[in-house]
Amino acid sequence: MPHLNPYIHFNGNAEEAFTFYKSVFGGEFETVSRFKDFSNPEHPFPEHELNKIAHISLPIGNNSYLMGSDVPEMLGTVNEQENRSKISITAESKEEADKLYNGLSAGGAVEMPIADSPWGAYFGMFRDRYGIEWMVSFNEKH
Template identity: 80%
Template sequence: MPQLNPYLHFNGNAEEAFTFYKSVFGGEFAVVSRFKDLSNPEYPVPEKEENKIMHISLPVGNNSVLMASDVPEFMGQVNENENRTKISITAESKEEADALFNGLSAGGKVEMPIGDSPWGSYFGMFRDKYGFEWMIDFDFRQ
């Protein structure tokens, strides 16, 4: 079965965001590469972008990896208000769902407070302080 892993793009604050995500999920970064780590003279990196994140990954749980990069200025800016794709997390308990919801939504905007849903699960939605949308779900029936 294929594994799906979200890949997020940032406007120069990927490291800040991933430090925040790591504070919620725990664990350690598997990879942190900066644009200055490119050693190809054919693709010079502007000095102001050398320390931006070229690739970062944070393992989450047993089978998932959250990944990201900063978008170099020459590629344009990411419109953080247009991140309409939601990252869905299925928690293993109501307590874990609450911890993830409260941690990730800190400083963001709650769209649907976490609670019992009409379809029978414990569910909530929000946009985090970096503009990404999340859904947290715990299904009592599983």
């Protein structure tokens, strides 16, 4: 069975964001690569971008990863207020759902407080302090 691994982009603060995510999920980064690691004389990165994140991955649970990078300025910027997608997390308990919801939403904007939903799940939605949208749920029937 395939595994889905969200890959999110940032405007120069990927390292800060992933340090925050690591504080909530725990674990250690599997990969941290910077633009300087991919330096090419034919296509050099500007000096001020060399320490930005080219790729970072954080293992989450079994066989899942949260991955991301900064977007080089030559490619434009990420719209941090977009509303195209959300990262959905299914917790294994109500306590874990609360921990993840409260941890990840700290400093962000709550869209739907975590609570029992009409469809039977314990569910909440928010945009974290980095503009990433999340859904956290727990359903004891699944």
